[in-house]
Amino acid sequence: VASVTAAMLASVIVCIAYTQRFAMAVAALQSLMIAVMLELPIGVLLATVAGCIVAIAQLKQVRQRFTLIRMGFISGVVVAIVVCIGQLSRVQIVEGIYEAVLTEALWAAAGAIIVGFFVLGVLPFIEKAFKVTTAMTLLELGDMNHPLLKRLAQQAPGTFNHSLTLATMAESAAEAIGADGLLVRVGAYFHDCGKLNKPEYFIENQGGGPNKHDKLSPAMSLLIIVGHVKDGIEMAREYHLPPVLQHFIESHHGTTLVEYFFHAAKKRQSEDDQPDEIEFRYPAPKPQTREAAILLLCDSVEAATRVMPDPNPRRIEQFVHQQAMKRLMDGQFADAQLTLAELNTIEEAITKSLCGIYHGRIAYPEDKRDEPKPAESDRAAG
Secondary structure, eight states, X not given: OHHHHHHHHHHHHHHHHSOHXXXXXXXXXXXXXXXXXXXXXXXHHHHHXXXXXXXXXXXXXXXXXXXXXXXXXXXXXHHHHHHHHHHHHHSOOOTTHHHHHHHHHHHHHHHHHXXXXXXXXXXXXXXXXXXXXXHHHHHHHTOTTSHHHHHHHHHOHHHHHHHHHHHHHXXXXXXXXXXXXXXXXXXXXXXXXXXXXXXXXXXGGSTTSOOGGGGSOHHHHHHHHHHHHHHHHHHHHHTTOOHHHHXXXXXXXXXXXXXXXXXXXXXXXXXXXXXXXXXXXXXXOOOOSHHHHHHHHHHHHHHHHTTOSSOOHHHHHHHHHHHHHHHHHTTTTTTTTOOHHHHHHHHHHHHHXXXXXXXXXXXXXXXXXXSOOHHHHHHHHO
């Protein structure tokens, strides 16, 4: 019983900290080593392996606390059945044997259930020790009542709505290639939190008012625009966001060119003193994961389609492809382990999302009965 419980506990922790495949290998090797060192019968070895495999198979994503409890109970039932079969197949049937085997099976099942409750209790410590973020934690961080998200909604409503739209697009694109949609969705919520320091300098928060950059030089405007990445990282640390979310903040522009102010600077300076392109690029790292690369592409596409004239499906599809190829040729996806086939699938998913956002509307006919009659109009004018 102790060997089954210990093996399951270690396997579950490894599964949460790393991957299911790696946890399966660790479980098999660990079960074999325990059985050899303690000279356990084959039935106990099979029960240990079966319990570990069943437990790991249920932990693809830990989205709810009940997932760990359910894992413990299901694994307990499987372990109990395997223990009964293994014990009864190797011993002689004598008086009281059924009660002894049943007691041993129940103890083994109880050990598996205890593993579920124990891991649930120490899960925050596991995440901190191994620097991992489970789906359950992501769901908690993605709650709109999070203090940082509430600040974003109140102080930078344009940025907040941009983040919500971006989250929907990026999640569907990530799920289309089998990436972590929940991770990229929550990452999109926080990616522009650095704009909270100077929200009025970003066009989505100006509400049609005067553009504050009109009174600044391109170089000064560049410092403000690029600075929101650094400000976002500092804010993420202040609110204790996990490193996996901080990467979305620091890499959502990669090393792309701030084109608007680069061209503005070129117009202001003479041909003999043109600015260097490297001076107008974001200093942040390039995306290191597929999810971060998806967010970078969605961010550039979503912002640009807002000013697109007549955003019909054909134009949107062409524009998304152009932006994807532009970022690809600029080397922004070099470290993200993203294949061309996956990039094509991402383009299709983004296009579908944008077509849903900018779908056409039916022009409703006007009711002529609501229009003033000529005589009434004349009297009103008089």
